[in-house]
Every structure is written in C-alpha cells, then in structure tokens.
Amino acid sequence: MDSQTTERTAQLPQVTEPRNPGMALDLDWVAGVQANTSAIERRAASLPGRRSVKKDYQAAWLLKAITLIDLTTLSGDDTAGRVRRLCSKARQPVRTELLDALGVDGITTGAVCVYHDMIAPAVQALQGSGIPVAAVSTGFPAGLSPFHLRLAEIEESVKAGAEEIDIVISRRHVLTQNWQALYDEMKAFRTACGDAHVKAILATGELGTLRNVARASLICMMAGADFIKTSTGKESVNATLPVSLVMIRAIRDYYERTGYRVGYKPAGGISKAKDSLVYLSLIKEELGDRWLMPDLFRFGASSLLGDIERQLEHHVTGAYSAGYRHAMG
Numbered sequence: 001m002d003s004q005t006t007e008r009t010a011q012l013p014q015v016t017e018p019r020n021p022g023m024a025l026d027l028d029w030v031a032g033v034q035a036n037t038s039a040i041e042r043r044a045a046s047l048p049g050r051r052s053v054k055k056d057y058q059a060a061w062l063l064k065a066i067t068l069i070d071l072t073t074l075s076g077d078d079t080a081g082r083v084r085r086l087c088s089k090a091r092q093p094v095r096t097e098l099l100d101a102l103g104v105d106g107i108t109t110g111a112v113c114v115y116h117d118m119i120a121p122a123v124q125a126l127q128g129s130g131i132p133v134a135a136v137s138t139g140f141p142a143g144l145s146p147f148h149l150r151l152a153e154i155e156e157s158v159k160a161g162a163e164e165i166d167i168v169i170s171r172r173h174v175l176t177q178n179w180q181a182l183y184d185e186m187k188a189f190r191t192a193c194g195d196a197h198v199k200a201i202l203a204t205g206e207l208g209t210l211r212n213v214a215r216a217s218l219i220c221m222m223a224g225a226d227f228i229k230t231s232t233g234k235e236s237v238n239a240t241l242p243v244s245l246v247m248i249r250a251i252r253d254y255y256e257r258t259g260y261r262v263g264y265k266p267a268g269g270i271s272k273a274k275d276s277l278v279y280l281s282l283i284k285e286e287l288g289d290r291w292l293m294p295d296l297f298r299f300g301a302s303s304l305l306g307d308i309e310r311q312l313e314h315h316v317t318g319a320y321s322a323g324y325r326h327a328m329g
C-alpha cells in the first residue's frame, strides 16, 4: 500500500450498500466449487512476509483497523459493568492525547458484540454513538439447541435492540453435504432477523476441508447472508489466512455473478496489530478498497484493540507502554 492508496481509502465516501437479497439455491454452482488447497496455502503463507504496508502509513492503517473491529466480549462471567466499560472503549478506542498527536478525532469501533443478555446494557451505553450492537445467537457457539428456540432467540435479540445478529450454522449440514438443509436454515435465520443484518458464522475449523468452506460460504450467501464470518472464537482452530482466502474469493465470485457485495468477518484469535494489517492488505488485494469499510468488513476480536493502541503509542512516543494499560479490548 502506498500513501496515495492510503489517502484514497481514507477518503472513500460512506455509501449505502443494497442488502444481499439472496437467490434460489443453485446446486450446479455449488457442485462446481473447487478449492486448490496447496495453491491456497502457498499464497496464504506468502502474505505475512510481504512488506505491504510501509512503516510511515502503518498508523493510518491501524486507525482504519480500529474502525473495523466488532469489539467483543463473550464470556460466561460477563456483567453489565464489564459491557459498559467495553462500550466506553468502543466510543473512545484510543486515548485523546494519542489521537491529538496523530491528528485524528472521532473514531469508534465498528460495533460491540455480546451475548443476548448483555444487549440491553450495551444498547444503553452506546446510545447516541451510532455504534451498533451485534448479538451472537442461535445457540452460539455450537448451534445445537432446538430450531424453534434458535429462531426465537434471534427475534428476542432484535427486539432487545441488536442491529446485527451473528448466527452459527449447523456444521453437520456441511459435513453430510446436505446443502438444501443448510440453505433452508440460513434463509429462516435471515427472515427472523428482519431489518437486522445477519452474519453467518461457518465455524470453519469444524468443516473438514477448504472445499466445504467454499461451498458453505456460497450457500449462506445464496440464502441471504449479509456477512460471512469464519469462527465463533470457541473452536480449536479459528480464523486463518487460507480459510480467509477461500471465503473472500467466494465473496468475489458471488459479487461477479449477482452484483451483490457480501461482507467478511474473520474472528477468533486475531489479537496482534500486525496480523490485522495482513488481513487488510489481503482484502485490498483480493476484493479492493470498497470492502475496507465497516459495512463490508469487520474483525471479530476481544483483544486486538489493546495491541493496536500499544503500537499507536509506540508510533507517537517511540516507546511501548505496559500491556496492562490496555487491558480492555
């Protein structure tokens, strides 16, 4: 990335993307989907080593990354107090003196992501900020609760004020190649979401093959997903670069055939600022600048923000602060 592209990206207007309406299940298209695992792994392995973001522009790209974070807490011991603290971090992700030194103001994270019971305190704490609340749903993380309860959970979360719903698919439909069942499930989830945007979590670490990841991505888009998301953060393997390459190429194919842009959310285990830069350059190279906006790209992350803030502090002061100073986020 060079200075010109950095400026271009920063100046992109906020456009409203028409929502992906989905389409009829096209099993011929699904059957024709391939994934060349060794080529994908070679390309993914080459990504982190490339100096794709020049040092001088790293701070700008790290600020961009912050605006794309779904700042997340998904712990059994979440409390309203913790969620309120997370929300104030979402409103002001970086200390004022650092932002002043960087000549920036008014940045926020892309969203705050919580379990259903934490929606109310999050909505209240984010009032007036324009930051949406995302709720994980449908029996997250395994997605094995009764189907009618999964639908009801979505409806309750929308009623409570969540503007984005992160659903989990039934992995068994992929593992048994029951594409019709996966399509029907996703379509029902999308309908239950109403006007709330729906992110389809594939739990890619449990899908067996990259070809399965590619096919599941395509089917979720055909059934109307607004975003496809890698992982819950609870699988033993979460977001990886090979999986990301497969999913974003599926997004590109879907766009080329239908004209609808679907968003991408890598999630789980992304905690280092330098990793976020690799993801951003991957998106830029494979999908282009339009996808580097919060309506089409998010990081699902509970601890990435702290490392980014540390790197920004280093950029401004030349010294690293202690990690405990950035404990939240």
Ligand SMILES: O=C[C@H](O)COP(=O)(O)O
Binding pocket: 072, 074, 113, 231, 232, 233, 234, 267, 268, 269, 270, 300, 301, 302, 303, 304
């Ligand atoms: O969707 C978000 C993930 O659960 C966050 O995972 P993480 O805690 O590994 O960052």
